[in-house]
Ligand code: SF4
């Protein structure tokens with residue numbers, strides 16, 4: 001099992017805080033990579049919060065291909081940050097030649113577009129870039145969305161942080177929300193796309209555990225939406241379902257839990273809303289998940305959520321202070337970054353709830 | 369010498385063959401006495417043996433008649449494989465062995481005239497014998513663990529709408545169903561091939577219907593049975609038991625008229641209607 005963690009803060013934080021949350025939790029295959037999604041950015045991207053930000057790891061050829069595509073599709077480059085790596089010898093990192101984080105302005109004709117049309121444009125652009133890079137074997141594109149930055153790399157997270165100067169706290173990368181994970185895939189091939197967290201149209205998700213309904217989730221999801229691709233990791237299914245229930249069906253978030261871990265038939269029969277719950281279970285039986293797992297997610301409105309499998313077989317704890325909330329697989333990580341918090345206020349979510357942290361850091365527990 | 373006809377029954381036509389060791393047999397006769405099917409008998413067998421006991425070749429010819437136990441080659445007094453002889457024999461000298469090449473069904477015409485084509489009459493393998501019941505946890509990779517995974521084999525039976533078609537409205541942050549949806553039952557998706565009840569005798573379908581009713585009402589097993597092509601006896605269509613039956617309507621149109629005529633008299637809905645569009649195999 002891998003450890004996952006996330007921080008939501010009133011004061012913008014730097015990636016080193018996320019690293020300090022994750023590193024003490026090392027166990028087994030952990031610390032074989034580092035991946036994070038930062039949302040609600042301050043630092044160097046703070047002036048472009050409403051402009052889509054492209055996160056890319058590629059070769060020189062890849063950078064060229066991306067530039068050509070974006071030019072041809074009338075995206076106008078605004079700000080850019082290309083980290084200059086610390087290439088000191090002995091670092092455990094399988095780095096790509098270039099890491100590019102670049103803000104674009106929408107093409108001119110996007111002005112008339114609705115919010116949904118813009119969202120589709122960004123998704124389709126990312127999918128097109130991914131295809132181009134994949135065909136040329138020239139790199140990876142992780143996200144293309146306003147106010148969202150993704151970094152994924154293979155190696156020792158400490159060394160990866162050194163390589164990108166993340167320990168320096170130099171103020172380049174600063175955000176109010178970070179989701180992080182320190183491990184490469186161990187079930188399938190090691191591919192950068194397989195590393196959590198995953199991102200899709202404003203939704204970020206990482207999961208600790210396994211999904212034994214991977215195949216049936218995957219086969220069904222493939223038919224639901226063009227954005228549900230890759231499936232390099234069984235945990236991507238959790239993200240696709242979250243996106244489908246909340247973004248496509250536009251159902252309230254609580255129903256995400258009813259879809260992935262439906263109540264037993266006997267319990268549904270006792271409830272007032274049994275008609276609705278039964279219909280959901282029937283129509284979305286193929287999105288049910290199985291096996292031990294914990295999910296951490298971030299929604300397009302920046303709310304952060306966590307929930308567990310129906311038997312609560314994987315650990316998760318929520319710790320909080322007045323201006324920061326952290327979700328983490330193990331409490332030792334939270335102790336590291338918030339040693340002075342009131343530990344009696346720590347939450348250990350149960351198998352039948354979704355914990356939601358809103359933008360005022362109010363923690364709500366929604367019972368399924 | 370006795371005349372032999374090609375159609376005579378031989379031991380190898382029978383479902384069981386006796387494996388007998390004359391050298392161990394003491395001729396106590398227990399096996400023959402114990403066989404309630406008269407499938408074995410004592411017979412005298414002629415043997416012609418040439419032996420030589422000296423250091424130089426000195427052949428002596430013996431012609432002996434010795435009693436042995438022999439299987440009866442009869443379509444009525446055939447060995448049933450009950451194993452009584454083997455149990456009773458003090459010397460491990462006899463036992464019955466299944467004969468995979470039996471032609472008994474063919475020769476005895478137990479089931480009417482010999483059928484050609486379709487299922488082979490020679491095949492001794494029986495489907496139900498080769499069903500292996502195992503733990504699902506041992507058949508997957510990675511292996512599943514009942515404590516860690518939820519198992520529920522029920523499946524929806526009926527017309528399931530896609531999530532986008534569900535007539536839901538949001539009221540106070542909750543989904544509310546605004547229209548009816550087609551009825552769906554959650555069943556155990558264990559299906560035995562549809563069998564033509566219409567082709568059964570009255571006694572037989574009554575027995576089947578009662579068995580299905582018993583499984584549901586006494587054992588709490590949600591068993592449903594399909595009529596198969598050919599419709600159903602009117603008595604069953606108009607009975608309470610219909611709720612446990614799935615009426616099959618097939619391309620051959622057999623039994624349609626009976627179903628239509630019975631509809632006004634039905635006291636309950638059938639468990640389902642199964643529309644068979646194509647026909648798979650037609651033996652013969
Ligand atoms: S197995 Fe039974 S039927 Fe067959 S010969 Fe022995 S006693 Fe008779």
Ligand code: SF4
Pocket residue numbers: 392393394395396397398399400437456457458459460461462
């Ligand atoms: S019971 Fe055994 S020993 Fe006795 S006659 Fe039969 S085969 Fe021979």
